[in-house]
Amino acid sequence: MSTPQGPTLRELAVQALSSTMRGYDLLAPKFDLTPYRTPDRVLDAVTDAVRPLGPFGSGLDVCCGTGAGVGVLRGLCTERVTGVDFSAGMLAVAGASHPAGGGGPDVGWVRADARALPFRPVFDLAVSLGAFGHFLPSERPGLFAQVRASLRPGGLFVFPVGAPPAVGSRAYWSLFGFDAAMRVRNALLRPRFIMYYRTFPLPGVLADLSRAGFGTRLLPLESLGRRPDGSPRARLVVAAVPE
Numbered sequence: 001m002s003t004p005q006g007p008t009l010r011e012l013a014v015q016a017l018s019s020t021m022r023g024y025d026l027l028a029p030k031f032d033l034t035p036y037r038t039p040d041r042v043l044d045a046v047t048d049a050v051r052p053l054g055p056f057g058s059g060l061d062v063c064c065g066t067g068a069g070v071g072v073l074r075g076l077c078t079e080r081v082t083g084v085d086f087s088a089g090m091l092a093v094a095g096a097s098h099p100a101g102g103g104g105p106d107v108g109w110v111r112a113d114a115r116a117l118p119f120r121p122v123f124d125l126a127v128s129l130g131a132f133g134h135f136l137p138s139e140r141p142g143l144f145a146q147v148r149a150s151l152r153p154g155g156l157f158v159f160p161v162g163a164p165p166a167v168g169s170r171a172y173w174s175l176f177g178f179d180a181a182m183r184v185r186n187a188l189l190r191p192r193f194i195m196y197y198r199t200f201p202l203p204g205v206l207a208d209l210s211r212a213g214f215g216t217r218l219l220p221l222e223s224l225g226r227r228p229d230g231s232p233r234a235r236l237v238v239a240a241v242p243e
Contacts, residue, residue: 006030006033006034007030007033007034015027016193017189018193019191019192019193020191026089028089029093031065037065037066037068037130042221044223046158046221046236047076048223050076050236051075053158054076054125055078056076056125056156057079057080058079058080058123059073059080059082059123059125060082060083060084060125060151061081061082061084061126062084062117062127063084063086063114064084064085065085065087065131066090067097068129069128069129072127074107077105077124078105080105080108082109082123083109083110085109085111085112086114087111114143114146115139115142115143117146117147117149120150121149121153121155122150123150123152123155124154125156126158127157127158128159129160133196133197135194136194140204144157144212145212148212148241151241153242153243154242155241156241157239157241158239160221160237161200161202161205161237162233163231164201175197176198179196179199205237209237215239215240216238216239216240218235218237218238219236219238220232
């Protein structure tokens, strides 16, 4: 649930009945007060897992939202960090939350659709946190290809993936119900609001990364714990552009 200062139920309903872009423009001022922002413990786990893979000069936060990934990159990169998002509202909040100066790498913001990134291969590290539910499975290969085209040879694209909930568990039915409701909403209403939780299965994701030209490996995010069967609760996908 949101904090008391977060969006009201009415505000969330208005967002959900808007387009994806307009919805996030509306939600932006209160986004960091909702459970949709990536938790700090996940940000810390990603930072700790990526740091030994460096050093990195320049970093790109894909679908940066209010800039949580930019905060991660500022602790990992030495030269420049760029956040890209299609929501002007989210970028405005991100810019205010992560002002330039104060030491560390330079920070810049670009408004663009991640399916058509406007960059040459100039980045050493790209991250994305919590945004993949906004892309249909058919869009995933193109998205990954755009990120690859923005990375230098040897560059890395990293993102966390949580273990799927056990079939029949409360979390399983909660996500199932959310996705079902969104499918009905998008079948009946325009513009669509694209957000699904169950359209990013790890085997398919790894296959799409490979087809985009990445070499991939998985690292357990140990600080997030393990499930009763001993498997990690979350893993970091590390996709590398060949040298």
